[in-house]
Amino acid sequence: GAGVSQSPRYKVAKRGQDVALRCDPISGHVSLFWYQQALGQGPEFLTYFQNEAQLDKSGLPSDRFFAERPEGSVSTLKIQRTQQEDSAVYLCASSLASGGGEQYFGPGTRLTVT
Amino acid sequence: GENVEQHPSTLSVQEGDSAVIKCTYSDSASNYFPWYKQELGKRPQLIIDIRSNVGEKKDQRIAVTLNKTAKHFSLHITETQPEDSAVYFCAASKGASGGSYIPTFGRGTSLIVHP
Numbered sequence: 001g002a003g004v005s006q007s008p009r010y011k012v013a014k015r016g017q018d019v020a021l022r023c024d025p026i027s028g029h030v031s032l033f034w035y036q037q038a039l040g041q042g043p044e045f046l047t048y049f050q051n052e053a054q055l056d057k058s059g060l061p062s063d064r065f066f067a068e069r070p071e072g073s074v075s076t077l078k079i080q081r082t083q084q085e086d087s088a089v090y091l092c093a094s095s096l097a098s099g100g101g102e103q104y105f106g107p108g109t110r111l112t113v114t
Numbered sequence: 115g116e117n118v119e120q121h122p123s124t125l126s127v128q129e130g131d132s133a134v135i136k137c138t139y140s141d142s143a144s145n146y147f148p149w150y151k152q153e154l155g156k157r158p159q160l161i162i163d164i165r166s167n168v169g170e171k172k173d174q175r176i177a178v179t180l181n182k183t184a185k186h187f188s189l190h191i192t193e194t195q196p197e198d199s200a201v202y203f204c205a206a207s208k209g210a211s212g213g214s215y216i217p218t219f220g221r222g223t224s225l226i227v228h229p
Contacts, residue, residue: 004157031214042120042203042219043158056216091157095214102148103217105157 002026004106006092012112013082021077021109025094032075033103034067035091043091049075082113116141118206120220128228133194135223137204138186144206146215147180147187152222153200161202162189194227201225 005024013019025032031050035043036059045059051072060067064082069075079086089110093103117140127133139147145166150158164171164178164187171178175194180187187206191198201224205217 033214033216040222042205042222045216045218048214048216050214102160102163105150105159107157 004092004094004104006090006106006109008109009107010110010112012114015083015113017082018078018080019082019111021079021090021111023075023077023092023094023106025073025075025092026104027073029094029096029104030072031095032069033093033095034075034077035093036061037089037091037108039088046077046090079111082111084113087111087113116144116206116208116218118204118218118220120204120223122223123221124224124226126226126228127194129194129196131194133191133198133225133227135189135202135204135225136186137188137206137220138184139206139218140185141206141208142182142185143208145209146207146217147178148205148207148217149178149189150203150205150219151200152203158203191225194225196227196229199225199227 007022033048034046037043047057047067049069064080066078089108091108092106095103120137148163151161152158164180175192177190201222203222204220207215207217
């Protein structure tokens, strides 16, 4: 079946612009995660949803970052007033909710802020 | 919060040799330890995982060991092949609200297998 998909795959934004990154999880996966991966680093947790509920957003670096999953499937990560330090790959992952540890990652969106 | 250290950052081996990557974690409540492989420009993919009630797990050429007392776990790859070349990430996690696991990742090990 289809895996996790993300769009766009690449995004170039001028500093100060707003961006929206989309994630389509695997059908039926209840949990959805967003990560930020800087060059040469491991993924860093941003936020987590179970269905439409955002259960943990402790990793969001500032109030410029906002995520939503209004119908419990597709999710959008929005970054307002982008800054150069926001440049990174943004990964989305989905998993079954209860007890399952495996997360299935999307291909990521590479954001470059100029 | 959890802190995961991973070593080495780069590992270069000859085809057929074994490779070992080591990780330590800080939160004794962590109970699920996945390992991900990420090829250049591609998404991370789970290759093996271990839960805290098990000390060792093996899947063909890869194995993972866990020492809960010392809070460290290791990935072992035997008979390495050029296609094993990638960045490997360890992670430590514990159950979060809702039943899922939120992993803390190490910084990654770039494994290079020379033919």
